[in-house]
Amino acid sequence: MEEELLGTFSNYFEQPLIDEILEEGKLMEVPAGETIMDIGQYIRSIPLLLSGAIKVLREDDEGDELLLYYLAQGETCSVTMACCMGHTKSEIRAITETDTKIVMVPVQKMEEWMAKYKGWRNYVFDSYQNRLNELLQTVDSIAFKNLDQRLVDYLKKKVEVTNDNRIRSTHQEIAYDLHTSRVVVSRLLKKLEKMKKLVLHRNYIHVVDL
Amino acid sequence: MEEELLGTFSNYFEQPLIDEILEEGKLMEVPAGETIMDIGQYIRSIPLLLSGAIKVLREDDEGDELLLYYLAQGETCSVTMACCMGHTKSEIRAITETDTKIVMVPVQKMEEWMAKYKGWRNYVFDSYQNRLNELLQTVDSIAFKNLDQRLVDYLKKKVEVTNDNRIRSTHQEIAYDLHTSRVVVSRLLKKLEKMKKLVLHRNYIHVVDL
């Protein structure tokens, strides 16, 4: 685990901090598709993502979902951090998009390191900044763009994050992420196929050029 | 200024910090309707809101706007802070909604106090948390609600923030904030009037019961 920590975070973290993380953090290997955090849960540790990708989503009272953003290697979920610090319940759900390796750090340590390590402070702040910017982009996307464009953006992001130009999702799953209906997604995908941007198959989509 | 600072922030800030703010901060009194921060600007100081309210909005490339949230007394704009810390340009526009009193604190001090004062750290974190949550609510609102409900929420919030149940806006201004057209706003407002929830007048709306 040390090499991975070093490789991913060494530009942020000083050696004593790395040592503490090794000591206090708990390494988890999670397969794709697992819910590692859910709405309404209390959170006692925060995740540092060593490898893989995690999707973060929001749900309303009626169970309607919306993808907020993906977390990639070296990132952490600030919304979760915010919940930790405020000792409130989680506002979001996090699901592994690919197989992942995660270090879980207990909240108390996180607060302690805040005063103790400049590298940690910087990391936490940069994370907040990144998350805020991602959220702003999400807002832009749903406020200013139409579904065609949102779908294209979604597919691009998915290819990037999974590092695979075959998207292994059903139309229904995509519809949930974009908070729309399966019929609409099928329609738009067909349109993209006619434009030669992708090829549709059962259970996966081959992205050619978006 | 000291009394106002104390009144607003004394639950967060220790006395030496208050003293430093008094020394380093610059008090500004800004009338309603002024743009105090604009998209693309570099930011050299962050605002602490002593009194009044500020509206924070986002704009896309085509100049379409969307209200993100309001800042109230004792709050600060985390998106701005994030820009400061990352030394990037502002992602948002901030306009005074009412007459306001603001203390502007230079970025360097803010970073310095981060290591020095626990109260400041807590304040900054709570701010981030509040902003993230507000942004999540904004996302919920545009993703899951229809315009009727968004308009009602908007009017409620406006009454709360200005502490005035006469909303002094034209339909066009409301349309800009909600990122829709004037005609649509007029239509929905008329519907609300028929439901006895408000009374329409030229240049202002008398909110009765939403």
Place this chain on the structure above:
DNA sequence: ATAAGTTTGTGCCCTTTGTTACCGTAGTTT
């Protein structure tokens, strides 16, 4: 092989929201 379930394609219609156009009213300027 057959049945049952899942996934996708598609036509039709409805609701919500956006657009255009035009009018009346109030206030302002000349």
Place this chain on the structure above:
DNA sequence: AAACTACGGTAACAAAGGGCACAAACTTAT
């Protein structure tokens, strides 16, 4: 008073997206 401007009301139409129904293609279980 006439002309102009900003604001709001409304009708008619357009576009985007959602819902329903059903068929076809494919997969899995029996």
